[in-house]
Amino acid sequence: MIIRIKRGYETKQLDNLIELIKSQGLGVEPTVGTEYTVLAVTGDTNIIDIDRIRAIDIVDGVIRIKEPFKYTGRVNHEENTIVNVSGVKIGGNNFAFIAGPCSVESERQIIEIAKAVKKAGAKILRGGAFKPRTSPYTFQGIGKEGIEILLKAKKEVGLPIVTEITSVKYLDAYSDVDIIQIGARNMQNYELLKEVGKTGKPILLKRGFCNTTEEWLMSAEYVMSEGAKDVILCERGIRSFEPLTRNTLDLSSIPMLKEITHLPIIADPSHASGVARAVKPLSLAAVGAGVDGLMIEVHNDPENALCDGAQSVKPELFKDIADTVKKVLPIYGKVLS
C-alpha cells in the first residue's frame, strides 16, 4: 500500500501516521521526495481500513499495491483449481457444459430436457426452483418442489445438478444438490455467501451485473473464508449503455482475471444476451476468451417457458453449439469433461 501525503504537512503529523500504521503490526518505508512524500506500507495490508487512512488530514490518497485476495488469488495458490463434481471436471484445461431450463416447471419437462442435453454433451443439469425476479408480479419459481424434481432427474438421467439459492432459510433443501448457485442479484448478499460457504459444497458464483471483478473476487473470499474450496465464477454480462443486448458479456476481463485467480471461470451466454439467436456466437466468443465451461439455457418449448423463454435455445441448437465447441476446444488446448 502506498500512502500519498499532502504538500505542507507537519513532521509531527507524519510521525503520528507512521506510528498508527506500525501499531497494527505493519512496516512503513517513507520516501520523502523533493516534490511529494509517500509511505510504502508492508505486511498484511488487507487488515487496514483504507477509508480510515483516507480520513486523516495529511493523507492525499491511498493506493493499494498488493492484491487483497487471500483465498482466491494466485499469490497463495498458484496452480489452477479443478472443481470435480461427481467426476465432471471444470478448470485447468478441463471444459464442461452445464445446460437446462431457466425454471423447473414439471418432472416431465425436466427429464425430457435433461436427456436431450446429456445426449448433446452436457455434464451438469441446471434448473431454477427459486427465481429472483425484478417484479413481484411475475413467476417466482415453484420453490422446494422444484428441487425435489431436479433430484429425481439427477437420479433418473444421471447428471449432477446446479440450482440457485435465494435465502438462508431454504438451505436445508439443498443438501443433495451438487452445486449451489448464487445469482447475480445476491452476489453481495454477504450473509447468504457465508452460509453457503459453510456447506463445503461447490459454489457457482455469478457476477453481479454491475460489480467489478474485484468485488466479485471479494464475494468469493466471503464464501471461501468460511471453508469452501470450490468456487466456480460465472460471467453473465454487465450493465452497459448499449441497448442491443440485455447485458454486455465482459469477455475482456476473462484473460486478466485468469492471471489473478486460480478459480475456474465459466460464462452464461443466455442471460448475457437475452436473445436465443445470440447464444451460439457468444458461446464461441467465450470459448475463445478462455472460459472453462458454458452454462446454457435450454428449453424444449421456449414459447411456453414460464420464464426467460426469449433467451432459451432448443435442444437441437444446443447440440449444434456443443458440436462446434467440441471442434475448437483441442485447438485451444482444452479437454472436454
Place this chain on the structure above:
Amino acid sequence: MIIRIKRGYETKQLDNLIELIKSQGLGVEPTVGTEYTVLAVTGDTNIIDIDRIRAIDIVDGVIRIKEPFKYTGRVNHEENTIVNVSGVKIGGNNFAFIAGPCSVESERQIIEIAKAVKKAGAKILRGGAFKPRTSPYTFQGIGKEGIEILLKAKKEVGLPIVTEITSVKYLDAYSDVDIIQIGARNMQNYELLKEVGKTGKPILLKRGFCNTTEEWLMSAEYVMSEGAKDVILCERGIRSFEPLTRNTLDLSSIPMLKEITHLPIIADPSHASGVARAVKPLSLAAVGAGVDGLMIEVHNDPENALCDGAQSVKPELFKDIADTVKKVLPIYGKVLS
C-alpha cells in the same frame, strides 16, 4: 403494451398470438398497417411475462406502455405519501434531516453524536449495527449489541432511529427500531424485502448503485405488496465511469421519479461522494432537485471512525449544512420537520 409483429408473418400465427393474450383475460386491439402490424394490449398487463411474448417467432419487439407500479405509482395513489415517524414527517412538503455515524461503536459515541445532531436540527438518528462490507476482512459492525445501543440512545436523546438489516435471521432484533433500512447491496434481495414488508414498519429503501429507477420501484413493490405502506426511497449515487467521486448522485432522476411515484425520496450525499468536503454542496444540490430529506453521516472523530471515516462530517459541519438548508427550504416551498 404494444407488440410489434415481424414482417412476413402468417395470419394463423397472428391469430394464435391474439388468442394467447385474450386467454389471460386481456384485450387486444390490432393495427394492421401497410408497413407494420402492431397489437395494443389492454387490461392489467403487469401479469404478462414479457420474455414469454418475446420468445414467440412472429414477435419483433414488446413495448410496455402502462407503468407496472401498482403500489408505488401515482396511478392508484395520486397524492404524496407523508411518512410519519413519531411525529417526524417526511414527504409532501415536509423535509427532515437524518444523521448519525456510519457504524455504532459505543454507547458513549452514539449518545454524544445523537445530542450534537439533534441540536443542529436532525430529527432521526442513523447508525449501522450490521455492516455489509465488500471485503470479509474489514470491520463488519458490532451486530445486535449495536441495535441495543441505538435503542438506549433513542431513549436518552429522544430521537427515533433508523438502522440497516442484512438478513432475515436478524429480524427479531428490529422490533423497537423505528425505520428499517435496506442497503444498496440488498436492494434486490427479494426474500429480505418481503420479510421487512410484513413488519408494517416504515422501510428506508436505498437504491442499488447499479439499479435503474424502475428496478428500484419494483423492489419497493416487493415491500409494499406484503403490507408496508411507508417506504422512503433513498438515492445514494450510482456507478458511472467518472472516478472523481465514489458514485454519481443521480439527481436528474429525482424530478422525473416524483412524477411517477407518491413515495418520499431522500438523498444520502455521504455515500454518494465518499468525501466529507463534498457533502455540503451535494446536500444543497439534492435539496435543489427536490428531495424530501437528507441522510448524512456525522462522526465526532472521523479519523478514528471504524468505518467510512473519509465521508463523515464533523458535528460542526453538519450544523453548517443544516443551517444553510434551513434558509433555502422556504424558497423551495418546503417545511422543516
Place this chain on the structure above:
Amino acid sequence: MIIRIKRGYETKQLDNLIELIKSQGLGVEPTVGTEYTVLAVTGDTNIIDIDRIRAIDIVDGVIRIKEPFKYTGRVNHEENTIVNVSGVKIGGNNFAFIAGPCSVESERQIIEIAKAVKKAGAKILRGGAFKPRTSPYTFQGIGKEGIEILLKAKKEVGLPIVTEITSVKYLDAYSDVDIIQIGARNMQNYELLKEVGKTGKPILLKRGFCNTTEEWLMSAEYVMSEGAKDVILCERGIRSFEPLTRNTLDLSSIPMLKEITHLPIIADPSHASGVARAVKPLSLAAVGAGVDGLMIEVHNDPENALCDGAQSVKPELFKDIADTVKKVLPIYGKVLS
C-alpha cells in the same frame, strides 16, 4: 413510429397532431383504446424530428419502430457488403488481418514490421501518422511524413494501407491511402465524416468508446449518404465500470448488429484491452463472435514504441495469433483473405 397519447387529452389536440403528421406526407393509424390511445405513423418516418413530437403537450412518448438506417441497414440492402481493397476481401464469409504499429516512427521500422506481418498472414498494413491523444503533451504522430513513409512501405512490401485522419484540412495527403480510418474520438465529427464520404474510398469507422451501435450506424449513414459504399465497422471496446481492462470489447453486439447491417465488422483487440497479453484471447473471442477481420497492433520493439507500446504484440505473437485463427476459421465457415 408509435406515438403514445397522454390520458385526458382533448379531441381537438389529437386532431391537430394527426394533421401535423399528415402534412409531412406520412400516414397515421390511430388506436383509441379504452386505456390508452396510440398513433401508428407510416411512411418514411426518418424525416420526423422525434424531439419536436415529444415537445407536444398531449404526447406521452414516442417509440420508433422502423430502423432509421437507410444505407447501412439490411432493409434496403439485404446481402452482405464485401469490401474489396486491391483484391483483399472483407465481409460476407471473407476474413482478413490488418496489422502494423500504432504509430509510424521511421521508414525502416515500418518496412520491417510490414514484412513480418505480411509473412504471418496480414493482408493490410496499418500505421498512425496523425495521432489523436488525450494529452497535448504526449507524442502526436509525425503527420504527413508518416503517410509518405506508409506509401513507401505499401510499394516496397506490397500491402494496401489504412491510416487515420483527424481533420478535413489534411485530406489531400490521403489520395493514395487505400482505406481512411476514422478514430473513436472522431466518430461523431460529422463534418469530417461527410468529407471522407465524398472521397468514395473505403472508410474504416471505429466505434466511439461511449457510443451506442445505433449512433455508430448513424455515423456510417453520414459517410454513405455522401457517396461512399464501402464502410468497415470496427469494434474497439466501450467504456464500462470495470477497470481490469482499458475498455470492454462489446462482442455481445456483434451478432445482433450483423442482423441489422450488411456492412463488414472487424474488431481491434489491441485498443480494447490495452494489454498485449490479452490480445490473443480477445482475438479468438472476436472470431467466435463472428467478426470479418481483426486489426492488431504489432511492433518489433514495444518497449521503445513511441505510443501504446503496452498493447502492441511482437511479430512472433502476431504469427501465433494468426496461425490459431486460421485453424478455427473453417469451423466457423469463414475463408481467409
Place this chain on the structure above:
Amino acid sequence: MIIRIKRGYETKQLDNLIELIKSQGLGVEPTVGTEYTVLAVTGDTNIIDIDRIRAIDIVDGVIRIKEPFKYTGRVNHEENTIVNVSGVKIGGNNFAFIAGPCSVESERQIIEIAKAVKKAGAKILRGGAFKPRTSPYTFQGIGKEGIEILLKAKKEVGLPIVTEITSVKYLDAYSDVDIIQIGARNMQNYELLKEVGKTGKPILLKRGFCNTTEEWLMSAEYVMSEGAKDVILCERGIRSFEPLTRNTLDLSSIPMLKEITHLPIIADPSHASGVARAVKPLSLAAVGAGVDGLMIEVHNDPENALCDGAQSVKPELFKDIADTVKKVLPIYGKVLS
C-alpha cells in the same frame, strides 16, 4: 509518478529502467521493500508516456501522483479565473445566466427570445447555427446565416453571444462571436480545439457525455496551450444506465473539480435532462452544487422548434427559474452578473 516493479526482477533490469527515466531529465527515488519495490519519479512527469513505461517487462503498474494539468490546474494558478465577456463576469463568486434557443431559426424568433431572456435576467444569448445531429436526416442548423442573425440580435438587444463551432473550416464566421462553444461530440476533436485556442476568445467547452473530468481538463489544456486564457467548462450530463432522463447531470463532480481547476464551471440542465419540466429542479440542484452559471434552452414556441423542442422552456418558465435562483444565490455567497 510511482512505478511498481514486478516481483522477481533482475537488478540489471531495474538499473536500466532507472537510467531510462533519468535520461529524460527526471529524478528517481527507489524504495526497495521486503515485499515490493517502487520507484518514485520526480520532475515534470507530464512528459513521460505512461504506456511506454507500462510496456517494460519488469513494470507491474504505473500510478500518476502529480496532476497533469499545466494550464487548467490550481498548482500553477491558484486563484479562480473570472471570465469577463463585455462586462459579464463568470467565475469566482460571479454567476451568470446564458439563455436562448437550441437553433437559430429566424431573425424575428431570435430577437423575440433575446428580449424575453434579457428581461428575465440572462446576460448572454445562446443559439445554434451549426448543429451536430446524430442523424444526417434531421435538421442540421442554418449555418453561417444563423451566425449573422445572432450578430444582429446582439446589436439590437445588447447581449453578447455564444454559439457552437463544428469544423475549422467555418472559423472565419466566428470573428464577432463573443464566446465560441465546443459541443460535447467535439470535446476530443483536438484539431478543432487547437484552432479555437489560437483565437484568444473565451471558449465554452462542453463535457463529452462519456468523458471523465480528467479527459475534459486535458481537452481544455489543448485549448489553453494554444494561447486561450478563458475557458468556461460546461457540465451537460453523462451517459449512464438510467433511462429516465437522457443523460445524468454529474453534479457530484462539481465540488471536486473546483478543487482541481481554477476555471469557471457552468451547467446545462436542458441537454442533461432532455425534458423541459426537469429544467427548474436541475437548475436549482446545479446552483446548490456550486456552478458559476447556467445555460438554459429557451424557446417561445417549443412545439414548433426545429430542434430539441422537448427540452426547451418557455420564457415565462425561464423567468421563474431565474427569479428562484436569484433568491438562493446570496445564501450561497454568489453575486449575480
